[in-house]
Amino acid sequence: MAAAAPAAGAGPRVWAGTRRCFSRAAGSGLLAAERGHEPESRASSFCPPAHSCNDWIGPPDRHSNLRPIVFHIPKNESPLGRRLREFRQETQVWNQQFWASQNVSFRKGKEEFVYSRLKAKGLERKDETGQKITLSAEEMADFYKDFLSKNFKKHVCYNREWYKRNFTITFLMGQVAFERAWRRLGWKKTKVGN
Protein backbone atom coordinates (compact mmCIF):
# COMPACT_ATOMS: atom_id res chain seq x y z
CA MET A 1 0.00 0.00 0.00
CA ALA A 2 1.82 3.06 -1.20
CA ALA A 3 1.41 6.28 0.70
CA ALA A 4 -1.33 8.44 -0.73
CA ALA A 5 -0.08 11.22 -2.96
CA PRO A 6 0.00 14.41 -0.91
CA ALA A 7 -2.47 17.10 -1.79
CA ALA A 8 -1.17 20.01 -3.80
CA GLY A 9 0.62 22.48 -1.59
CA ALA A 10 0.44 20.21 1.43
CA GLY A 11 4.10 19.36 1.21
CA PRO A 12 5.56 15.97 2.00
CA ARG A 13 4.28 14.37 5.19
CA VAL A 14 6.87 12.14 6.71
CA TRP A 15 6.37 9.73 9.53
CA ALA A 16 9.18 8.71 11.85
CA GLY A 17 9.05 5.05 12.66
CA THR A 18 7.72 4.08 9.24
CA ARG A 19 10.38 4.84 6.70
CA ARG A 20 8.34 3.76 3.77
CA CYS A 21 4.85 2.40 3.46
CA PHE A 22 5.12 -1.07 2.02
CA SER A 23 2.40 -3.62 1.67
CA ARG A 24 1.85 -5.17 5.02
CA ALA A 25 3.11 -8.66 4.20
CA ALA A 26 6.44 -7.43 2.94
CA GLY A 27 6.67 -4.36 5.10
CA SER A 28 6.98 -5.60 8.61
CA GLY A 29 9.47 -8.34 7.77
CA LEU A 30 11.60 -6.08 5.60
CA LEU A 31 11.68 -3.20 8.01
CA ALA A 32 12.36 -5.51 10.90
CA ALA A 33 15.25 -7.03 8.99
CA GLU A 34 16.54 -3.55 8.15
CA ARG A 35 16.53 -2.63 11.78
CA GLY A 36 17.87 -5.95 12.82
CA HIS A 37 15.76 -6.44 15.90
CA GLU A 38 12.64 -8.29 16.90
CA PRO A 39 9.97 -8.66 14.24
CA GLU A 40 6.34 -7.76 14.62
CA SER A 41 7.13 -4.21 15.58
CA ARG A 42 3.68 -2.79 15.12
CA ALA A 43 4.96 0.68 14.37
CA SER A 44 6.69 -0.58 11.24
CA SER A 45 3.52 -1.91 9.66
CA PHE A 46 1.18 0.99 10.30
CA CYS A 47 0.91 4.02 8.05
CA PRO A 48 -1.04 6.99 9.27
CA PRO A 49 -3.15 8.77 6.67
CA ALA A 50 -1.19 11.37 4.72
CA HIS A 51 -3.46 14.28 5.60
CA SER A 52 -3.01 13.83 9.35
CA CYS A 53 -0.57 16.09 11.14
CA ASN A 54 -0.67 14.45 14.54
CA ASP A 55 1.09 11.56 16.15
CA TRP A 56 -0.68 8.23 16.13
CA ILE A 57 -0.76 5.77 18.99
CA GLY A 58 -1.34 2.08 18.55
CA PRO A 59 -2.63 -0.86 20.54
CA PRO A 60 -0.45 -2.26 23.33
CA ASP A 61 2.48 -4.29 22.18
CA ARG A 62 2.23 -8.01 22.66
CA HIS A 63 5.40 -8.27 24.73
CA SER A 64 5.90 -4.93 26.40
CA ASN A 65 2.24 -3.83 26.83
CA LEU A 66 3.38 -0.37 25.82
CA ARG A 67 1.59 1.48 23.08
CA PRO A 68 3.85 2.44 20.18
CA ILE A 69 3.63 5.96 18.85
CA VAL A 70 4.28 6.93 15.25
CA PHE A 71 5.57 10.48 15.39
CA HIS A 72 4.63 13.08 12.84
CA ILE A 73 7.37 15.25 11.38
CA PRO A 74 6.02 18.68 10.55
CA LYS A 75 7.51 20.36 7.49
CA ASN A 76 8.71 23.35 9.49
CA GLU A 77 10.15 21.39 12.39
CA SER A 78 12.55 23.39 14.50
CA PRO A 79 15.81 21.91 15.81
CA LEU A 80 14.24 21.78 19.26
CA GLY A 81 11.23 19.96 17.89
CA ARG A 82 13.47 17.52 16.12
CA ARG A 83 15.44 16.92 19.30
CA LEU A 84 12.22 16.24 21.19
CA ARG A 85 10.90 13.85 18.58
CA GLU A 86 14.13 11.90 18.36
CA PHE A 87 14.42 11.71 22.13
CA ARG A 88 10.87 10.43 22.39
CA GLN A 89 11.55 7.85 19.70
CA GLU A 90 14.70 6.74 21.49
CA THR A 91 12.89 6.54 24.83
CA GLN A 92 10.14 4.52 23.19
CA VAL A 93 12.63 1.99 21.87
CA TRP A 94 14.45 1.82 25.22
CA ASN A 95 11.17 1.33 27.10
CA GLN A 96 10.02 -1.28 24.63
CA GLN A 97 13.23 -3.26 25.02
CA PHE A 98 13.12 -3.17 28.80
CA TRP A 99 9.52 -4.17 29.25
CA ALA A 100 9.50 -6.73 26.47
CA SER A 101 12.49 -8.51 27.97
CA GLN A 102 11.02 -8.15 31.46
CA ASN A 103 7.67 -9.64 30.53
CA VAL A 104 9.19 -12.40 28.44
CA SER A 105 11.51 -13.42 31.26
CA PHE A 106 8.57 -13.31 33.68
CA ARG A 107 6.52 -15.61 31.51
CA LYS A 108 9.42 -17.96 30.99
CA GLY A 109 10.25 -18.01 34.68
CA LYS A 110 6.62 -18.63 35.53
CA GLU A 111 6.40 -21.54 33.09
CA GLU A 112 9.55 -23.10 34.50
CA PHE A 113 8.33 -22.64 38.04
CA VAL A 114 4.94 -24.18 37.33
CA TYR A 115 6.57 -27.05 35.49
CA SER A 116 9.00 -27.76 38.32
CA ARG A 117 6.26 -27.59 40.95
CA LEU A 118 3.96 -29.85 39.00
CA LYS A 119 6.80 -32.27 38.41
CA ALA A 120 7.50 -32.34 42.15
CA LYS A 121 3.85 -33.19 42.66
CA GLY A 122 4.08 -35.89 40.03
CA LEU A 123 1.74 -34.17 37.60
CA GLU A 124 2.08 -33.35 33.92
CA ARG A 125 1.93 -29.85 32.50
CA LYS A 126 -1.41 -30.53 30.87
CA ASP A 127 -4.30 -32.54 32.21
CA GLU A 128 -6.40 -35.20 30.43
CA THR A 129 -8.42 -32.66 28.46
CA GLY A 130 -5.26 -30.99 27.19
CA GLN A 131 -5.70 -27.88 29.30
CA LYS A 132 -2.68 -26.43 31.03
CA ILE A 133 -2.73 -26.95 34.77
CA THR A 134 -2.29 -23.73 36.71
CA LEU A 135 -1.14 -23.33 40.27
CA SER A 136 -3.08 -21.27 42.74
CA ALA A 137 -2.00 -17.77 43.65
CA GLU A 138 -0.72 -19.04 47.01
CA GLU A 139 1.55 -21.55 45.33
CA MET A 140 2.76 -18.93 42.87
CA ALA A 141 3.59 -16.52 45.70
CA ASP A 142 7.08 -17.97 46.08
CA PHE A 143 7.80 -17.32 42.44
CA TYR A 144 6.49 -13.74 42.62
CA LYS A 145 8.66 -12.97 45.62
CA ASP A 146 11.69 -14.53 44.00
CA PHE A 147 11.19 -12.73 40.69
CA LEU A 148 10.74 -9.38 42.36
CA SER A 149 13.90 -9.69 44.44
CA LYS A 150 15.94 -10.93 41.45
CA ASN A 151 14.94 -7.95 39.35
CA PHE A 152 15.15 -5.34 42.08
CA LYS A 153 18.45 -3.78 41.01
CA LYS A 154 17.35 -3.73 37.39
CA HIS A 155 14.23 -1.84 38.39
CA VAL A 156 16.13 0.66 40.49
CA CYS A 157 18.31 1.56 37.48
CA TYR A 158 15.31 1.64 35.18
CA ASN A 159 13.33 3.88 37.52
CA ARG A 160 16.12 6.42 37.74
CA GLU A 161 16.51 6.50 33.98
CA TRP A 162 12.76 6.65 33.39
CA TYR A 163 12.24 9.59 35.74
CA LYS A 164 15.09 11.46 34.03
CA ARG A 165 13.73 10.79 30.57
CA ASN A 166 10.16 11.61 31.53
CA PHE A 167 11.17 14.96 32.97
CA THR A 168 13.36 15.73 29.96
CA ILE A 169 10.62 14.91 27.49
CA THR A 170 8.05 16.98 29.35
CA PHE A 171 10.46 19.89 29.69
CA LEU A 172 11.29 19.75 25.98
CA MET A 173 7.58 19.60 25.19
CA GLY A 174 7.13 22.73 27.24
CA GLN A 175 9.95 24.46 25.41
CA VAL A 176 8.58 23.45 22.01
CA ALA A 177 5.09 24.63 22.94
CA PHE A 178 6.49 27.93 24.14
CA GLU A 179 8.56 28.28 20.97
CA ARG A 180 5.51 27.65 18.79
CA ALA A 181 3.43 30.16 20.70
CA TRP A 182 6.22 32.71 20.43
CA ARG A 183 6.51 32.14 16.69
CA ARG A 184 2.77 32.51 16.22
CA LEU A 185 2.84 35.72 18.22
CA GLY A 186 5.73 36.95 16.08
CA TRP A 187 3.79 36.25 12.86
CA LYS A 188 0.71 37.97 14.20
CA LYS A 189 2.76 41.01 15.06
CA THR A 190 4.26 41.19 11.57
CA LYS A 191 0.76 40.78 10.05
CA VAL A 192 -0.57 43.58 12.22
CA GLY A 193 2.51 45.65 11.37
CA ASN A 194 1.86 45.19 7.63
Place this chain on the structure above:
Amino acid sequence: MSAARRCGPSRALTGLFVWHLPKPAVRQMPCKFMHCCGVANKKWITFQHLNFLKRMYVTQYNKDLSQQAKPKTDPVAPPFLEKKHLGQEKTVIREIRPVSPLHPSLSETSNRNEFKAVNSAAVVEDLATAGGVESKEEKQWKEMKLQLDDLPGILARLSKIKLTALVVSTASAGFAIAPVPFDLTCFLLTSIGTGLASCAANSINQFFEVPFDSNMNRTKNRPLVRGQISPLLAVSFAASCAVPGIALLTLGVNPLTGALGAFNIFLYTCCYTPMKRMSIVNTWVGAVVGAIPPIMGWTAATGSLDAGALLLGGILYSWQFPHFNALSWGLREDYSRGGYCMMSVTHPAMCRRVALRHCLALIGLSTMAPILNVTTWNFPLISLPINLYISYLGFRFYRDADRSSSRKLFFCSLWHLPMLLLLMLTCKKSLLEKEDKSELLS
Protein backbone atom coordinates in the same frame (compact mmCIF):
# COMPACT_ATOMS: atom_id res chain seq x y z
CA MET B 1 -18.93 -19.87 10.11
CA SER B 2 -22.12 -19.76 8.13
CA ALA B 3 -22.54 -16.21 9.35
CA ALA B 4 -19.30 -15.35 7.60
CA ARG B 5 -20.56 -16.98 4.44
CA ARG B 6 -23.82 -15.12 4.76
CA CYS B 7 -22.21 -11.78 5.44
CA GLY B 8 -19.62 -12.12 2.77
CA PRO B 9 -15.96 -11.30 3.13
CA SER B 10 -16.48 -7.55 3.21
CA ARG B 11 -18.79 -7.78 6.17
CA ALA B 12 -16.50 -10.14 7.99
CA LEU B 13 -13.63 -7.80 7.26
CA THR B 14 -15.31 -4.87 8.93
CA GLY B 15 -15.51 -7.00 12.02
CA LEU B 16 -18.57 -8.28 13.67
CA PHE B 17 -18.83 -6.64 16.94
CA VAL B 18 -21.74 -6.04 19.00
CA TRP B 19 -21.56 -4.73 22.28
CA HIS B 20 -18.85 -2.24 22.94
CA LEU B 21 -18.69 -2.45 26.67
CA PRO B 22 -16.30 0.11 28.13
CA LYS B 23 -13.53 -1.75 29.84
CA PRO B 24 -14.87 -2.09 33.36
CA ALA B 25 -12.71 -1.79 36.44
CA VAL B 26 -12.01 -5.01 38.23
CA ARG B 27 -14.35 -3.98 40.99
CA GLN B 28 -17.24 -3.13 38.71
CA MET B 29 -16.94 -6.27 36.64
CA PRO B 30 -19.13 -8.56 38.73
CA CYS B 31 -21.86 -5.93 39.02
CA LYS B 32 -22.01 -5.20 35.30
CA PHE B 33 -21.96 -8.85 34.39
CA MET B 34 -24.77 -9.59 36.80
CA HIS B 35 -26.71 -6.72 35.29
CA CYS B 36 -26.26 -8.19 31.83
CA CYS B 37 -27.43 -11.56 33.02
CA GLY B 38 -30.36 -10.02 34.81
CA VAL B 39 -31.52 -8.09 31.78
CA ALA B 40 -31.32 -10.96 29.32
CA ASN B 41 -33.46 -13.39 31.23
CA LYS B 42 -34.35 -15.50 28.24
CA LYS B 43 -31.01 -15.15 26.53
CA TRP B 44 -27.76 -16.93 27.24
CA ILE B 45 -24.88 -14.56 26.93
CA THR B 46 -21.67 -16.44 26.35
CA PHE B 47 -18.23 -15.11 25.71
CA GLN B 48 -17.27 -16.18 22.25
CA HIS B 49 -14.24 -14.15 21.60
CA LEU B 50 -12.33 -11.72 23.75
CA ASN B 51 -10.81 -9.04 21.57
CA PHE B 52 -8.86 -6.07 22.80
CA LEU B 53 -11.40 -3.43 23.87
CA LYS B 54 -14.18 -5.23 21.96
CA ARG B 55 -16.29 -8.13 23.00
CA MET B 56 -18.24 -10.33 20.66
CA TYR B 57 -21.31 -12.11 21.88
CA VAL B 58 -23.25 -14.99 20.53
CA THR B 59 -26.65 -14.99 22.06
CA GLN B 60 -29.07 -17.81 22.20
CA TYR B 61 -32.67 -16.85 21.99
CA ASN B 62 -35.32 -19.52 22.07
CA LYS B 63 -32.83 -22.23 21.22
CA ASP B 64 -31.76 -20.45 18.03
CA LEU B 65 -28.29 -19.01 17.89
CA SER B 66 -28.17 -15.47 16.66
CA GLN B 67 -25.36 -13.07 16.27
CA GLN B 68 -25.63 -9.35 16.62
CA ALA B 69 -23.60 -7.46 14.09
CA LYS B 70 -22.84 -3.79 13.76
CA PRO B 71 -22.99 -2.35 10.27
CA LYS B 72 -19.79 -0.84 8.95
CA THR B 73 -19.07 2.50 10.62
CA ASP B 74 -18.49 5.67 8.69
CA PRO B 75 -14.68 5.89 8.39
CA VAL B 76 -14.77 9.71 8.44
CA ALA B 77 -16.00 9.72 12.02
CA PRO B 78 -13.06 10.39 14.36
CA PRO B 79 -12.12 7.27 16.28
CA PHE B 80 -11.84 9.17 19.55
CA LEU B 81 -15.58 9.58 19.64
CA GLU B 82 -15.97 5.85 20.22
CA LYS B 83 -18.10 6.42 23.25
CA LYS B 84 -20.57 8.56 21.33
CA HIS B 85 -20.94 5.81 18.78
CA LEU B 86 -22.37 3.55 21.45
CA GLY B 87 -25.69 5.30 21.42
CA GLN B 88 -25.86 5.55 17.66
CA GLU B 89 -24.98 1.95 16.91
CA LYS B 90 -27.66 -0.02 15.23
CA THR B 91 -27.34 -3.66 15.93
CA VAL B 92 -28.56 -6.15 13.43
CA ILE B 93 -29.53 -9.58 14.60
CA ARG B 94 -28.78 -12.35 12.20
CA GLU B 95 -29.64 -15.92 12.71
CA ILE B 96 -26.79 -18.36 12.53
CA ARG B 97 -27.69 -21.53 10.73
CA PRO B 98 -26.25 -24.54 12.50
CA VAL B 99 -23.46 -26.10 10.51
CA SER B 100 -24.55 -29.54 9.36
CA PRO B 101 -21.99 -32.20 10.16
CA LEU B 102 -20.49 -34.23 7.36
CA HIS B 103 -22.19 -37.59 7.20
CA PRO B 104 -20.10 -40.49 5.89
CA SER B 105 -23.21 -42.01 4.33
CA LEU B 106 -23.42 -39.27 1.67
CA SER B 107 -22.42 -40.15 -1.85
CA GLU B 108 -18.89 -39.37 -2.97
CA THR B 109 -19.78 -36.48 -5.29
CA SER B 110 -21.88 -34.74 -2.74
CA ASN B 111 -19.08 -35.37 -0.24
CA ARG B 112 -16.58 -33.76 -2.54
CA ASN B 113 -18.90 -30.84 -3.20
CA GLU B 114 -19.48 -30.27 0.47
CA PHE B 115 -15.81 -30.63 1.17
CA LYS B 116 -15.09 -28.01 -1.49
CA ALA B 117 -17.76 -25.77 -0.07
CA VAL B 118 -16.37 -26.13 3.44
CA ASN B 119 -12.83 -25.63 2.16
CA SER B 120 -13.67 -22.53 0.18
CA ALA B 121 -15.63 -21.19 3.08
CA ALA B 122 -12.66 -21.89 5.31
CA VAL B 123 -10.34 -20.16 2.83
CA VAL B 124 -12.68 -17.20 2.61
CA GLU B 125 -12.87 -17.13 6.37
CA ASP B 126 -9.10 -17.38 6.68
CA LEU B 127 -8.61 -14.49 4.30
CA ALA B 128 -11.40 -12.65 5.98
CA THR B 129 -9.99 -13.25 9.43
CA ALA B 130 -6.45 -12.43 8.34
CA GLY B 131 -7.63 -9.29 6.64
CA GLY B 132 -10.03 -8.73 9.49
CA VAL B 133 -7.29 -9.07 12.08
CA GLU B 134 -5.09 -6.63 10.23
CA SER B 135 -7.84 -4.10 9.70
CA LYS B 136 -8.82 -4.51 13.34
CA GLU B 137 -5.25 -3.73 14.29
CA GLU B 138 -5.32 -0.74 12.02
CA LYS B 139 -8.53 0.43 13.63
CA GLN B 140 -6.86 0.28 17.01
CA TRP B 141 -4.44 2.99 15.99
CA LYS B 142 -5.72 6.32 17.16
CA GLU B 143 -4.78 9.84 16.25
CA MET B 144 -3.27 11.67 19.18
CA LYS B 145 -5.45 14.68 18.82
CA LEU B 146 -7.06 16.14 21.86
CA GLN B 147 -10.82 16.31 21.47
CA LEU B 148 -12.25 19.06 23.60
CA ASP B 149 -15.47 17.11 24.08
CA ASP B 150 -13.54 14.31 25.71
CA LEU B 151 -11.40 16.56 27.86
CA PRO B 152 -13.61 16.64 30.99
CA GLY B 153 -13.80 12.85 31.03
CA ILE B 154 -10.08 12.52 30.43
CA LEU B 155 -9.23 14.98 33.20
CA ALA B 156 -11.65 13.24 35.54
CA ARG B 157 -9.85 9.97 34.99
CA LEU B 158 -6.46 11.65 35.20
CA SER B 159 -7.31 13.13 38.57
CA LYS B 160 -8.86 9.86 39.80
CA ILE B 161 -12.08 11.72 40.48
CA LYS B 162 -13.67 8.96 42.55
CA LEU B 163 -10.69 8.73 44.86
CA THR B 164 -10.64 12.53 45.07
CA ALA B 165 -14.30 12.50 46.06
CA LEU B 166 -13.50 10.03 48.84
CA VAL B 167 -10.62 12.19 50.04
CA VAL B 168 -12.81 15.30 50.05
CA SER B 169 -15.49 13.46 52.02
CA THR B 170 -12.97 12.43 54.69
CA ALA B 171 -11.81 16.05 54.91
CA SER B 172 -15.43 17.19 55.19
CA ALA B 173 -16.00 14.64 57.93
CA GLY B 174 -13.01 16.03 59.79
CA PHE B 175 -14.43 19.52 59.44
CA ALA B 176 -17.88 18.47 60.62
CA ILE B 177 -16.64 16.48 63.59
CA ALA B 178 -14.47 19.34 64.85
CA PRO B 179 -15.97 20.87 68.02
CA VAL B 180 -16.74 24.31 66.63
CA PRO B 181 -19.86 25.92 65.19
CA PHE B 182 -20.29 24.95 61.58
CA ASP B 183 -19.21 27.61 59.08
CA LEU B 184 -20.52 26.90 55.60
CA THR B 185 -18.14 29.18 53.68
CA CYS B 186 -15.11 27.75 55.38
CA PHE B 187 -16.45 24.25 54.79
CA LEU B 188 -16.88 24.85 51.05
CA LEU B 189 -13.47 26.45 50.71
CA THR B 190 -11.86 23.53 52.52
CA SER B 191 -13.64 20.99 50.36
CA ILE B 192 -12.75 22.70 47.10
CA GLY B 193 -9.16 23.30 48.16
CA THR B 194 -8.70 19.70 49.27
CA GLY B 195 -10.32 18.44 46.08
CA LEU B 196 -7.98 20.52 43.91
CA ALA B 197 -4.94 19.37 45.88
CA SER B 198 -6.01 15.75 45.51
CA CYS B 199 -6.55 16.16 41.74
CA ALA B 200 -3.07 17.61 41.40
CA ALA B 201 -1.45 14.82 43.41
CA ASN B 202 -3.25 12.09 41.48
CA SER B 203 -2.34 13.61 38.11
CA ILE B 204 1.34 13.78 38.99
CA ASN B 205 1.18 10.20 40.22
CA GLN B 206 -0.17 9.07 36.86
CA PHE B 207 2.40 11.21 35.06
CA PHE B 208 5.20 9.36 36.84
CA GLU B 209 3.84 5.91 36.37
CA VAL B 210 2.97 5.56 32.67
CA PRO B 211 5.03 2.47 31.75
CA PHE B 212 4.13 0.72 35.00
CA ASP B 213 0.45 1.45 34.60
CA SER B 214 0.60 0.02 31.07
CA ASN B 215 1.72 -3.29 32.48
CA MET B 216 -0.92 -3.70 35.13
CA ASN B 217 -4.45 -4.76 34.36
CA ARG B 218 -5.98 -2.45 36.89
CA THR B 219 -4.41 0.67 35.45
CA LYS B 220 -3.83 0.03 31.76
CA ASN B 221 -6.69 2.23 30.60
CA ARG B 222 -5.53 5.44 32.17
CA PRO B 223 -5.47 8.53 29.95
CA LEU B 224 -1.69 8.94 29.76
CA VAL B 225 -1.22 5.26 29.03
CA ARG B 226 -3.70 5.47 26.18
CA GLY B 227 -2.17 8.65 24.84
CA GLN B 228 -5.39 10.61 25.20
CA ILE B 229 -3.48 13.45 26.80
CA SER B 230 0.12 14.53 26.57
CA PRO B 231 2.44 14.50 29.60
CA LEU B 232 2.84 18.25 29.27
CA LEU B 233 -0.88 18.78 29.53
CA ALA B 234 -1.10 16.43 32.50
CA VAL B 235 1.59 18.37 34.36
CA SER B 236 0.00 21.69 33.44
CA PHE B 237 -3.33 20.45 34.71
CA ALA B 238 -1.72 19.30 37.94
CA ALA B 239 -0.04 22.68 38.42
CA SER B 240 -3.26 24.51 37.62
CA CYS B 241 -5.01 22.50 40.31
CA ALA B 242 -2.28 22.59 42.92
CA VAL B 243 -1.63 26.33 42.87
CA PRO B 244 -5.24 27.51 43.27
CA GLY B 245 -5.98 24.66 45.64
CA ILE B 246 -3.16 25.41 48.06
CA ALA B 247 -3.70 29.16 47.68
CA LEU B 248 -7.36 28.71 48.53
CA LEU B 249 -6.52 26.69 51.60
CA THR B 250 -3.77 29.02 52.77
CA LEU B 251 -5.50 32.32 52.13
CA GLY B 252 -9.17 31.35 52.31
CA VAL B 253 -8.99 29.00 55.27
CA ASN B 254 -5.78 29.16 57.28
CA PRO B 255 -2.05 28.70 56.66
CA LEU B 256 -1.88 25.49 58.70
CA THR B 257 -4.38 23.77 56.42
CA GLY B 258 -2.58 25.08 53.35
CA ALA B 259 0.72 23.77 54.67
CA LEU B 260 -0.79 20.37 55.38
CA GLY B 261 -2.24 20.28 51.86
CA ALA B 262 1.07 21.15 50.25
CA PHE B 263 2.89 18.65 52.44
CA ASN B 264 0.42 15.95 51.48
CA ILE B 265 0.91 16.58 47.77
CA PHE B 266 4.67 16.37 48.30
CA LEU B 267 4.37 13.21 50.38
CA TYR B 268 2.19 11.48 47.82
CA THR B 269 4.04 12.46 44.65
CA CYS B 270 7.64 12.63 45.78
CA CYS B 271 7.74 10.05 48.57
CA TYR B 272 5.01 7.49 48.15
CA THR B 273 5.07 7.18 44.35
CA PRO B 274 8.81 6.56 43.90
CA MET B 275 8.97 4.51 47.10
CA LYS B 276 6.44 2.04 45.71
CA ARG B 277 9.25 0.66 43.63
CA MET B 278 11.94 0.71 46.27
CA SER B 279 10.66 -0.46 49.61
CA ILE B 280 7.61 -1.88 51.36
CA VAL B 281 7.68 1.14 53.70
CA ASN B 282 5.64 2.88 50.98
CA THR B 283 2.47 1.41 52.50
CA TRP B 284 3.05 3.22 55.78
CA VAL B 285 3.82 6.47 53.94
CA GLY B 286 0.66 5.99 51.92
CA ALA B 287 -1.32 5.49 55.12
CA VAL B 288 -0.08 8.87 56.38
CA VAL B 289 -1.13 10.41 53.05
CA GLY B 290 -4.62 9.05 53.62
CA ALA B 291 -4.68 10.25 57.22
CA ILE B 292 -3.90 13.89 56.49
CA PRO B 293 -7.16 15.01 54.76
CA PRO B 294 -9.39 14.61 57.86
CA ILE B 295 -6.71 16.39 59.88
CA MET B 296 -6.89 19.17 57.30
CA GLY B 297 -10.65 19.32 57.74
CA TRP B 298 -10.26 19.63 61.49
CA THR B 299 -7.57 22.30 61.32
CA ALA B 300 -9.65 24.19 58.79
CA ALA B 301 -12.49 24.34 61.28
CA THR B 302 -10.57 24.93 64.51
CA GLY B 303 -7.34 26.46 63.26
CA SER B 304 -5.22 24.24 65.47
CA LEU B 305 -3.81 20.75 65.49
CA ASP B 306 -5.20 19.15 68.62
CA ALA B 307 -5.74 15.66 69.94
CA GLY B 308 -9.06 15.21 68.18
CA ALA B 309 -7.44 15.88 64.82
CA LEU B 310 -4.74 13.33 65.50
CA LEU B 311 -7.35 10.81 66.57
CA LEU B 312 -9.24 11.23 63.32
CA GLY B 313 -5.98 10.96 61.44
CA GLY B 314 -5.18 7.85 63.42
CA ILE B 315 -8.47 6.23 62.48
CA LEU B 316 -7.90 6.90 58.79
CA TYR B 317 -4.28 5.73 59.14
CA SER B 318 -5.32 2.42 60.63
CA TRP B 319 -8.09 1.96 58.11
CA GLN B 320 -5.65 2.17 55.18
CA PHE B 321 -4.01 -1.14 56.11
CA PRO B 322 -6.93 -3.57 55.88
CA HIS B 323 -8.07 -1.62 52.81
CA PHE B 324 -4.83 -1.66 50.90
CA ASN B 325 -3.36 -4.95 52.08
CA ALA B 326 -6.52 -6.77 51.09
CA LEU B 327 -6.54 -5.07 47.68
CA SER B 328 -2.89 -5.84 47.06
CA TRP B 329 -3.41 -9.53 47.81
CA GLY B 330 -5.10 -10.08 44.46
CA LEU B 331 -2.55 -8.03 42.51
CA ARG B 332 0.57 -9.94 43.45
CA GLU B 333 1.33 -11.13 39.95
CA ASP B 334 1.08 -7.65 38.47
CA TYR B 335 3.16 -6.16 41.27
CA SER B 336 5.85 -8.76 40.86
CA ARG B 337 6.06 -8.35 37.11
CA GLY B 338 5.90 -4.58 37.30
CA GLY B 339 8.56 -4.32 39.97
CA TYR B 340 6.44 -2.91 42.80
CA CYS B 341 7.67 -3.59 46.33
CA MET B 342 4.57 -4.51 48.24
CA MET B 343 4.18 -6.48 51.44
CA SER B 344 1.79 -8.87 49.78
CA VAL B 345 4.61 -10.03 47.49
CA THR B 346 7.70 -9.80 49.68
CA HIS B 347 6.31 -10.44 53.16
CA PRO B 348 2.88 -12.06 52.80
CA ALA B 349 2.58 -13.09 56.44
CA MET B 350 3.41 -9.58 57.62
CA CYS B 351 0.87 -8.19 55.15
CA ARG B 352 -1.95 -10.15 56.77
CA ARG B 353 -0.70 -9.59 60.29
CA VAL B 354 -0.56 -5.83 59.82
CA ALA B 355 -4.05 -5.77 58.31
CA LEU B 356 -5.48 -7.63 61.31
CA ARG B 357 -3.53 -5.53 63.77
CA HIS B 358 -4.96 -2.33 62.39
CA CYS B 359 -8.50 -3.68 62.28
CA LEU B 360 -8.20 -4.25 66.02
CA ALA B 361 -6.59 -0.84 66.43
CA LEU B 362 -9.73 0.71 65.02
CA ILE B 363 -11.65 -0.61 68.01
CA GLY B 364 -9.10 0.95 70.34
CA LEU B 365 -9.17 4.27 68.53
CA SER B 366 -12.95 4.37 68.55
CA THR B 367 -12.79 3.93 72.32
CA MET B 368 -10.38 6.86 72.57
CA ALA B 369 -12.89 9.20 70.93
CA PRO B 370 -15.02 9.93 74.02
CA ILE B 371 -11.90 10.15 76.18
CA LEU B 372 -10.62 12.97 73.98
CA ASN B 373 -14.03 14.65 74.05
CA VAL B 374 -14.63 14.18 70.38
CA THR B 375 -17.72 12.04 70.78
CA THR B 376 -20.00 10.71 73.47
CA TRP B 377 -19.65 7.21 74.91
CA ASN B 378 -22.35 6.07 72.52
CA PHE B 379 -19.85 6.06 69.70
CA PRO B 380 -17.62 3.14 70.81
CA LEU B 381 -20.74 1.16 71.59
CA ILE B 382 -22.55 1.81 68.32
CA SER B 383 -19.45 1.35 66.23
CA LEU B 384 -18.51 -1.91 67.96
CA PRO B 385 -20.54 -4.15 65.64
CA ILE B 386 -18.94 -2.83 62.43
CA ASN B 387 -15.50 -2.71 64.02
CA LEU B 388 -15.88 -6.28 65.21
CA TYR B 389 -17.07 -7.33 61.80
CA ILE B 390 -14.10 -5.86 59.97
CA SER B 391 -11.80 -7.38 62.61
CA TYR B 392 -13.45 -10.72 62.02
CA LEU B 393 -12.86 -10.41 58.27
CA GLY B 394 -9.32 -9.32 59.03
CA PHE B 395 -8.86 -12.45 61.10
CA ARG B 396 -10.27 -14.60 58.30
CA PHE B 397 -7.85 -12.97 55.89
CA TYR B 398 -5.01 -13.59 58.32
CA ARG B 399 -5.91 -17.22 58.74
CA ASP B 400 -7.08 -18.22 55.26
CA ALA B 401 -4.79 -16.01 53.16
CA ASP B 402 -6.80 -16.57 50.01
CA ARG B 403 -8.41 -14.45 47.33
CA SER B 404 -11.97 -14.69 48.66
CA SER B 405 -11.10 -13.56 52.17
CA SER B 406 -9.03 -10.69 50.80
CA ARG B 407 -11.88 -9.53 48.57
CA LYS B 408 -14.35 -9.71 51.44
CA LEU B 409 -12.09 -7.61 53.62
CA PHE B 410 -11.51 -5.08 50.84
CA PHE B 411 -15.19 -4.62 50.04
CA CYS B 412 -16.03 -4.38 53.72
CA SER B 413 -13.48 -1.60 54.14
CA LEU B 414 -15.25 0.37 51.43
CA TRP B 415 -18.47 0.73 53.42
CA HIS B 416 -16.91 0.49 56.87
CA LEU B 417 -15.14 3.84 56.69
CA PRO B 418 -18.10 6.03 55.60
CA MET B 419 -20.27 4.29 58.16
CA LEU B 420 -17.74 4.85 60.94
CA LEU B 421 -17.38 8.53 60.10
CA LEU B 422 -21.14 8.93 59.95
CA LEU B 423 -21.55 7.33 63.37
CA MET B 424 -18.83 9.57 64.69
CA LEU B 425 -20.69 12.57 63.39
CA THR B 426 -23.98 11.50 64.95
CA CYS B 427 -22.31 10.85 68.29
CA LYS B 428 -20.39 14.09 68.22
CA LYS B 429 -20.21 15.74 71.61
CA SER B 430 -22.59 18.65 71.42
CA LEU B 431 -21.10 22.09 72.10
CA LEU B 432 -23.91 23.01 74.51
CA GLU B 433 -23.03 20.03 76.69
CA LYS B 434 -19.45 21.20 76.83
CA GLU B 435 -20.41 24.78 77.68
CA ASP B 436 -22.74 23.59 80.48
CA LYS B 437 -19.99 21.42 81.92
CA SER B 438 -17.47 24.25 81.92
CA GLU B 439 -20.05 26.55 83.58
CA LEU B 440 -20.76 23.96 86.27
CA LEU B 441 -17.08 23.54 86.97
CA SER B 442 -16.51 27.26 87.27
